[in-house]
Amino acid sequence: MxxxxxxxxxxxxxxxxxxxxxxxxxxxxxxxxxxxxxxxxxxxxxxxxxxxxxxxxxxxxxxxxxxxxxxxxxxxxxxxxxxxxxxxxxxxxxxxxxxxxxxILSPGEEWREKANNWVTGKGVNNQGRVRSDNIPSRTVDGLLFRFENEVLFYKALKLLGVSFAPLPVFIRGGEKYKRIEPDFVIVKNGVLLVVEVDGDTVHNETPAEAHDRTTMLAHEGVHIERIRASECQTPDQAVACAKKMLQVIDKIKSSR
The missing domain is CATH 3.30.300 (GMP Synthetase; Chain A, domain 3)
Incomplete structure (x- = not known):
């Protein structure tokens, strides 16, 4: 040597x-x-x-x-x-x-039971698990999130008792195949609202790129709202943002 x-x-x-x-x-x-x-x-x-x-x-x-x-x-x-x-x-x-x-080689806790649950389809979901350049790395309640601001907004929506999906996967088939993962989808009173949390320190998506990513849903009549990550830095701020999104849904419903 x-x-x-x-x-x-x-x-x-x-x-x-x-x-x-x-x-x-x-x-x-x-x-x-x-x-x-x-x-x-x-x-x-x-x-x-x-x-x-x-x-x-x-x-x-x-x-x-x-x-x-x-x-x-x-x-x-x-x-x-x-x-x-x-x-x-x-x-x-x-x-x-x-x-x-x-x-990493790790058996984890009760891995055999979890493996059998997967085989039978119990508890399986595709939330946040498709391949992406913006990898979700935080886990809460068995669901994946990319940033702490999203976790706070998730907890706020749970607190308000609204039906929603965090980081779901949407696929458009056919020749113009496309797959997107909006941050949140909220369903209330017949209104489907997509909420995007913008402005994190790592994800460098431009407004134009963000718009293009959600166009396939917007063209189908889905309403899209954007909130800044800086608005969800504390639990109280996140609750305020969540309430604001529910107010947006109420306005959309009343305008129909």
């Missing part, structure tokens, strides 16, 4: 992952940020190069995340590897050969 200078990659993996996540976040690369933030890591020496030790970096991610990136694992591995190699320029005695992403 090579000499052992004070600064070695194996001692700074956490810093490497954190810095890489920050760089990806500044680029709006949500998928890579989610992988780095939710992974358990291991690094192993796989050989020697010219005056340097060469390592493989293993990133194990939760099953829910792996299922959403499984189609692009190699792309994700290469993007993280390229970013890490940039940061390794200050480590002349270390090199990184591969980044390898795999699911």
């Amino acid at each position: 090579t000499s052992n200078p004070s600064r070695r990659l194996i001692n700074d993996i956490e810093a490497l992952l954190a810095t890489s996540a920050n760089l990806f976040a500044s680029e709006g690369s949500v998928r890579q940020v989610a992988i780095l933030a939710n992974s358990e890591y291991n690094i192993e020496c796989c050989g020697e190069g010219f005056n340097a030790d060469i390592y493989n970096l293993y990133l194990q991610v939760p099953g829910w995340l792996y299922s959403q990136i499984s189609d692009d694992i190699e792309v994700c591995e290469n993007l993280i590897l390229d970013k890490a190699r940039i940061l390794l320029k200050s480590y002349p005695y270390d090199g990184l050969a591969n980044v390898i992403i795999s699911p």
Whole structure:
């Protein structure tokens, strides 16, 4: 093995992952940020190069995340590897050969019962689980959310006793196939209202992109309202936003 200078990659993996996540976040690369933030890591020496030790970096991610990136694992591995190699320029005695992403091995609680429930269709839903570049990573009541503001709005709607669906999946078939995941769909008094929570710090969707994403529903007569994430930063604010959306539904109903 090579000499052992004070600064070695194996001692700074956490810093490497954190810095890489920050760089990806500044680029709006949500998928890579989610992988780095939710992974358990291991690094192993796989050989020697010219005056340097060469390592493989293993990133194990939760099953829910792996299922959403499984189609692009190699792309994700290469993007993280390229970013890490940039940061390794200050480590002349270390090199990184591969980044390898795999699911965390964990039986979980009562996994056999849960697996059998899935087979029979008990408790199965498609909420927030389709492949997306904006990965939902928060779980509340068995449902997935992308940001804390959405969680607060969800809890506010529950408190008000209205029927709604958080992060549902809508599909339009045919030649112009399209799939979207609106943040919330509220149903009240025969009115279907889509509510989008805008302005988070990571999702860099422009107003034009947001409009285009919900056009397939708007063209079918669905009403769409947008609220700012800054309006849902506390439980009280979220309740106020939820009440405002119910007032919008009442106005739509009365105008018919």
